Amino acid sequence: MTHPQPKIDTSPPVSDEIRKTTCYMCACRCGIDVHMKKDEGGTPRVAYIEGNRDHPVNKGVLCAKGSAGIMQHLSPARLRAPLRRVGPRGSGEFEEISWDEALGLATDWLRPIRDTAPEKLAFFTGRDQSQSFTSYWAQAYGTPNYAAHGGFCSVNMAAAGIYTMGGAFWEFSQPDWERTKLFMIFGVAEDHDSNPIKMGLGRLKERGARIIGVNPIRTGYNAFADEWVGVTPGTDGLFVMSLIHCLLKAGKIDLDYLARFTNAPVLINEDPKSPEYGLLLRTENGRQMVIDRRTKRPADFDGAGVRPDLSGKMRRAGITHRSVF
Numbered sequence: 001m002t003h004p005q006p007k008i009d010t011s012p013p014v015s016d017e018i019r020k021t022t023c024y025m026c027a028c029r030c031g032i033d034v035h036m037k038k039d040e041g042g043t044p045r046v047a048y049i050e051g052n053r054d055h056p057v058n059k060g061v062l063c064a065k066g067s068a069g070i071m072q073h074l075s076p077a078r079l080r081a082p083l084r085r086v087g088p089r090g091s092g093e094f095e096e097i098s099w100d101e102a103l104g105l106a107t108d109w110l111r112p113i114r115d116t117a118p119e120k121l122a123f124f125t126g127r128d129q130s131q132s133f134t135s136y137w138a139q140a141y142g143t144p145n146y147a148a149h150g151g152f153c154s155v156n157m158a159a160a161g162i163y164t165m166g167g168a169f170w171e172f173s174q175p176d177w178e179r180t181k182l183f184m185i186f187g188v189a190e191d192h193d194s195n196p197i198k199m200g201l202g203r204l205k206e207r208g209a210r211i212i213g214v215n216p217i218r219t220g221y222n223a224f225a226d227e228w229v230g231v232t233p234g235t236d237g238l239f240v241m242s243l244i245h246c247l248l249k250a251g252k253i254d255l256d257y258l259a260r261f262t263n264a265p266v267l268i269n270e271d272p273k274s275p276e277y278g279l280l281l282r283t284e285n286g287r288q289m290v291i292d293r294r295t296k297r298p299a300d301f302d303g304a305g306v307r308p309d310l311s312g313k314m315r316r317a318g319i320t321h322r323s324v325f
């Protein structure tokens, strides 16, 4: 006797359309498939986000923050109009105003400063993922005093990546997960999801590479590091400098790498009385300058055949310049 089984569709379609894009919930830029479904009025809405298995950065992995990207569109708390505070500061009392009124208010605040001394405006934005546009705005306004969250976070990491492994991170380049023997990870935020880093660290563990975590607390990535250096907050710079000191003393520095791929040989103004004190010496067209070991003369740092001198020194217009190193 056979029993009729109900036919269950275990993978019903969740969307009418899939749009491929990258996640903007952090700077990793994982590839995502955004499932769109029409609402009752026929307008396509984000219904579901999943990782794109064909994307080289995340290979389908999606973190909780990436999945929560749907709330950027659907959260009931999302601001849909400018708000003006109407109660005492901190009271949480606001009223909605029109865009015209909001822009008028902002213009009234900003115009007098721009007309007199635009540099008095200090402009800071959060992790808005559009810092190139906000910096254009600040430049157009006329203030050099602008910054954003990235300057205290991922931009530093990107700069360190460029100087050490030749590229920033994430979508721009990555550590050599297949050949790295020792991986040091400094002060990575415990809540940072970062799929490419998670996947890379997993690969290091698989290969038996050694991981050292430098962080005041031992959770997150530091919890599975082979060694944990629990530095006091604010002393990691000192720790790095002491490492450099020991490496220099032991002669374990790759001087050829420093000379060819970093700004260690670039000449710097070392006259405290000069208005250019502490700045890199540049040619008229803005190129950084080094002393070429072959000719003993100044040259563009990346000129053809130039061999930058790590202990270069020269005097120009009565001012001493010495290599950064």
Ligand code: SF4
Binding pocket: 023, 024, 025, 026, 027, 028, 029, 030, 058, 061, 062, 063, 064, 065, 066, 067, 193, 194, 195, 196
């Ligand atoms: S790590 Fe998470 S938040 Fe960052 S881009 Fe990838 S999915 Fe988005």
